[in-house]
Amino acid sequence: MKPVLDGTVALVTGASSGIGAATAAALAAQGAAVTLAARRRDRLEALAAGIRDQGGTALVLESDITDEQQATDAVARTVAELGRLDTLINNAGVMLLGPAAGAPLPEWQQMVELNVLGLLYCAHAALPHLLRAAEDSPRRVADMVNISSVAGRVARTGNNVYSLTKHGVGAFSESLRQEVTRRYVRVSLVEPGATATELASHNRPEVLQSISNQFGQRMEADDIADAITYIVTRPRHVTINEILIRPTEQER
Numbered sequence: 249m250k251p252v253l254d255g256t257v258a259l260v261t262g263a264s265s266g267i268g269a270a271t272a273a274a275l276a277a278q279g280a281a282v283t284l285a286a287r288r289r290d291r292l293e294a295l296a297a298g299i300r301d302q303g304g305t306a307l308v309l310e311s312d313i314t315d316e317q318q319a320t321d322a323v324a325r326t327v328a329e330l331g332r333l334d335t336l337i338n339n340a341g342v343m344l345l346g347p348a349a350g351a352p353l354p355e356w357q358q359m360v361e362l363n364v365l366g367l368l369y370c371a372h373a374a375l376p377h378l379l380r381a382a383e384d385s386p387r388r389v390a391d392m393v394n395i396s397s398v399a400g401r402v403a404r405t406g407n408n409v410y411s412l413t414k415h416g417v418g419a420f421s422e423s424l425r426q427e428v429t430r431r432y433v434r435v436s437l438v439e440p441g442a443t444a445t446e447l448a449s450h451n452r453p454e455v456l457q458s459i460s461n462q463f464g465q466r467m468e469a470d471d472i473a474d475a476i477t478y479i480v481t482r483p484r485h486v487t488i489n490e491i492l493i494r495p496t497e498q499e500r
């Protein structure tokens with residue numbers, strides 16, 4: 249039997265580590281040709297080599313998606329080199345926590361530029377291709393999966409601007425879902441809880457220290473990749489609108 253995503257093309261942002269890397273590998277295993285986009289080329293090349301060893305197709309794009317042109321180019325090059333775009337996984341993100349009072353403004357700017365604007369640049373550039381894929385592909389359906397967070401559902405002390413960006417991702421996703429669902433572009437939101445990736449490591453040492461006891465049990469990046477794979481492999485008439493997924497021991 250052919251794998252479900254055979255003949256389809258997926259673009260994964262933030263594919264150089266964590267959830268993005270696991271998702272790109274999982275989609276390739278389902279038969280999708282994948283574009284791996286992020287800034288660290290060496291990581292992307294290593295992942296691409298692993299996918300090709302398994303008989304898959306991977307395109308490496310060194311891209312900083314906070315730059316509108318680079319985000320737009322990532323979509324355009326995917327379509328030019330792999331022929332189409334059926335699936336966009338808007339995953340790249342950064343989480344810089346800590347009290348709002350006295351927070352370094354560049355941290356807030358970085359989160360808005362990546363988690364909000366970077367995602368929007370990719371979504372905007374991808375939409376015409378996703379709408380076309382939903383019309384003319386063998387599956388006649390296309391997917392945009394936006395990665396939010398538990399922090400996109402509930403704001404808590406110290407999450408302030410990270411929570412703002414993820415609430416924004418949720419609002420955009422729901423509005424877009426309503427706009428395009430009858431055209432068979434499925435827009436889905438994934439809201440992970442604590443997952444063992446590099447995400448927290450970008451925080452200032454004093455913040456890292458204060459949040460280290462907040463995180464107990466963690467999921468693996470593969471657990472989230474599994475949820476994303478489930479979303480994009482549903483039959484045409486089924487859309488998974490939203491998945492909130494926590495490690496079992498995470499209470500809040």
Ligand SMILES: NC(=O)c1ccc[n+]([C@@H]2O[C@H](COP(=O)([O-])OP(=O)(O)OC[C@H]3O[C@@H](n4cnc5c(N)ncnc54)[C@H](OP(=O)(O)O)[C@@H]3O)[C@@H](O)[C@H]2O)c1
Nearest residue numbers: 262264265266267286287288312313341397443445446447
């Ligand atoms: N881990 C968790 O507990 C958790 C929980 C809830 C939600 N999430 C969300 O899951 C998503 C993935 O995060 P992760 O946990 O897998 O963390 P991660 O391992 O730190 O991955 C983040 C990815 O984003 C990429 N990235 C950062 N800046 C970028 C830029 N300017 N342009 C393009 N790519 C950029 C990074 O690659 P380069 O540095 O190579 O560019 C990396 O591949 C994020 O949206 C995060 O908010 C994670």
